[in-house]
Amino acid sequence: MKKPLSRNFCLSCTAKKRGCCVGYYISLTMKDIKNIEKLGYQLEKVITAQDFTKAELDGCHGWQDNAILINKKYYTITLRKKNDVCIFLSHKQGCLLGKNRPLECKTYPFWLNKKNQIIYQDRYCYMLKHKIPVKQGLTIMGESEKEVRSYFKEIRNDYLKNQKKQKAIILNLLKK
Ligand code: SF4
Ligand code: SF4
Numbered sequence: 001m002k003k004p005l006s007r008n009f010c011l012s013c014t015a016k017k018r019g020c021c022v023g024y025y026i027s028l029t030m031k032d033i034k035n036i037e038k039l040g041y042q043l044e045k046v047i048t049a050q051d052f053t054k055a056e057l058d059g060c061h062g063w064q065d066n067a068i069l070i071n072k073k074y075y076t077i078t079l080r081k082k083n084d085v086c087i088f089l090s091h092k093q094g095c096l097l098g099k100n101r102p103l104e105c106k107t108y109p110f111w112l113n114k115k116n117q118i119i120y121q122d123r124y125c126y127m128l129k130h131k132i133p134v135k136q137g138l139t140i141m142g143e144s145e146k147e148v149r150s151y152f153k154e155i156r157n158d159y160l161k162n163q164k165k166q167k168a169i170i171l172n173l174l175k176k
Contacts, residue, residue, distance in 0.1 A: 013124070013125065013126040019124070019126075020108040021085065021086045021088075021095070022084060022086070022089070023084055024086075025050050025076070025078040026102055027066055027078055028047060028077045028079065029103055029104075029155055029162070030162040030166070031154075031158055032102040033047065033077065033169070038100075045080070046079065046087060047077055047080060047169075047173070048079075048173060049075045049077060049170040049173040050075065050076055050077075050078040051073045052067065052073075052075075053073075053074070065156060066163070066166060068163065068166055068170055070170065070171070076166075076170075077169055077173070088101070103154055104155060108122065109141075110134070110143065112148070118134050118138070118145055
């Protein structure tokens, strides 16, 4: 989401306790983790190691490059949630991370499918429900096709490059 809670669609969506910041696991690249650290947050308080089954990973459009296999379970580093809502979501101020929110949040609700086409990743997205074409949805969110493709590439490259670092952080989180 480019400007969380700044659009009518997003307000309606979040009011129904859905939306990008509710219900989803937000996976973090190393760049995202460093950004959060720079803002002064204590990492263990805001991130967690979330486990997924192979079926769950196969069933989502999301990333698999960051899923680390440990003791027969797949883990990714995600933002913590409270009552299923991202801990950084303020209903008055929107996203408390602002421009430092994770790359995955920046690209939401859009994603690239296997045919390299931009699609709505979030089936609950109000724009999808209201049959807003992706092109128009991008304009509403203040995004361009080029930006979404570049976020996608950046996320993927970060995950592929940093699997060892991600694994070390996950092992550390699992010890706590
Ligand atoms: S899912 Fe769609 S409508 Fe809902 S908050 Fe995200 S971008 Fe806005
Ligand atoms: S980091 Fe911000 S944009 Fe991302 S899910 Fe949390 S509140 Fe929403």
